[in-house]
Amino acid sequence: MYDVIIIGGGPAGLSAGIYSSRLGAKTLLLEKLTPGGQITLSSEMENYPGICEVKSGIEFMACWPEQAQKFGCEIKSEEASKIEIKDGEFLITTPKNEYKSKAVIIATGSTPKKAGFEGEEEFVGRGVSYCAVCDGFFYKDKIVAVIGGGDTALEEALYLSKIAKKVYLIHRRDKFRAAPVTQKKVFNTPNIEIIFNATVKKVFGNQFVEGIILNLNGEEKELKIDGVFVFVGMKVNNELVKDLVELNEWGEVKVNLKMETSLKGLYAAGDIREDSVKQVVAAAGDGAVAAINATKYIEKEEE
Ligand code: FAD
Ligand code: NAP
Numbered sequence: 001m002y003d004v005i006i007i008g009g010g011p012a013g014l015s016a017g018i019y020s021s022r023l024g025a026k027t028l029l030l031e032k033l034t035p036g037g038q039i040t041l042s043s044e045m046e047n048y049p050g051i052c053e054v055k056s057g058i059e060f061m062a063c064w065p066e067q068a069q070k071f072g073c074e075i076k077s078e079e080a081s082k083i084e085i086k087d088g089e090f091l092i093t094t095p096k097n098e099y100k101s102k103a104v105i106i107a108t109g110s111t112p113k114k115a116g117f118e119g120e121e122e123f124v125g126r127g128v129s130y131c132a133v134c135d136g137f138f139y140k141d142k143i144v145a146v147i148g149g150g151d152t153a154l155e156e157a158l159y160l161s162k163i164a165k166k167v168y169l170i171h172r173r174d175k176f177r178a179a180p181v182t183q184k185k186v187f188n189t190p191n192i193e194i195i196f197n198a199t200v201k202k203v204f205g206n207q208f209v210e211g212i213i214l215n216l217n218g219e220e221k222e223l224k225i226d227g228v229f230v231f232v233g234m235k236v237n238n239e240l241v242k243d244l245v246e247l248n249e250w251g252e253v254k255v256n257l258k259m260e261t262s263l264k265g266l267y268a269a270g271d272i273r274e275d276s277v278k279q280v281v282a283a284a285g286d287g288a289v290a291a292i293n294a295t296k297y298i299e300k301e302e303e
Helices: 011-022 057-061 064-070 132-139 151-161 180-187 280-302
Strands: 002-007 027-030 074-076 082-086 089-093 098-106 110-112 143-147 166-170 192-195 198-205 209-216 219-224 227-230 234-236 266-268
Touching (some): 002 011, 002 089, 002 280, 011 098, 011 280, 027 098, 082 098, 098 280, 132 151, 151 192, 151 227, 166 198, 209 227, 266 280
Parallel strands (some): 002 027, 027 074
Antiparallel strands (some): 082 089, 089 098, 198 209
């Protein structure tokens, strides 16, 4: 029996693990992949306070699990598949085990959305990618396209511009939503060609992607490229809790300022919660808030 079970080992979950275990709560963190979360897909992390030297997401997250374990947080590589309430306790099921706890912190984050063009699924791993850090290396001195107009698309286009010969940055509108400072860098990078008002109709090729067809101002345009990187936003991973707690219209978990959800003893932290600004610093803050309040809740229940 654990005091707190945290589901998800990204910045929110790991921060919750550090706080909860340091506060003396018997804590288990379940992470289905390697701990670190989606920031490990990022080539650059430079906006977390205290980071004066730019680091990759992987380097930045490297010691968070160790820090949590130092205070006694157990970390297991297991995917939570179900959350139930039995006899007033939480029961978490994974393919290997069942675990019980007094409180749960859900920190399962979000995952990249698909853009929805023809051939997108067919060519995943063969020229269609959602991670520049993972796959950028394969496009050294080649031509790639990046789709999207948010922070991720522009930052990753900049990263790819240092590896690839040329980067087409394709956006469906005529304005980016990325931070102005990032836009400025993109506009000043000679090997990034911006194509506004365009959507990708399809990717084509034999074994690997060889080109894309765009809808550009109502006309079709073909580009010869070697790879497509899709960065068109994220969807929240709410499957475990969608029938247990109140969600907003985008499927994000509703919380109050204590990160309490509508279900007593269940807390949400990070990208999964309503009004998250979807930043590492905010996710880490949420994790701390959730853990402090979860431990207070347990103490109160035991009085
Ligand atoms: P996540 O990081 O998504 O972590 C959730 C974790 O839960 C994952 O490890 C996942 O495997 C695990 N999980 C999911 N379901 C289960 C389950 N059922 N059982 C067990 N484990 C599960 N933010 C910044 O502040 N600065 C940046 O520079 C920045 N750059 C970014 C670049 C990219 C390419 C991307 C994609 C995002 C970037 N962000 C950046 C946003 C930032 O990464 C997120 O806001 C942050 O990681 C959210 O943390 P989280 O812990 O809520 O969720
Ligand atoms: P985002 O901000 O939601 O941007 C998604 C982009 O993709 C938008 O420009 C959108 O176009 C476009 N798009 C959506 N669906 C599309 C489709 N089907 N086809 C073509 N284009 C499509 O997502 P994000 O860039 O992944 O960022 C997610 C969050 O993480 C944001 O809050 C962001 O600020 C944060 N983040 C922060 C940093 C940082 O602080 N350095 C870095 C990365 C991410 P429209 O503009 O027309 O809607």
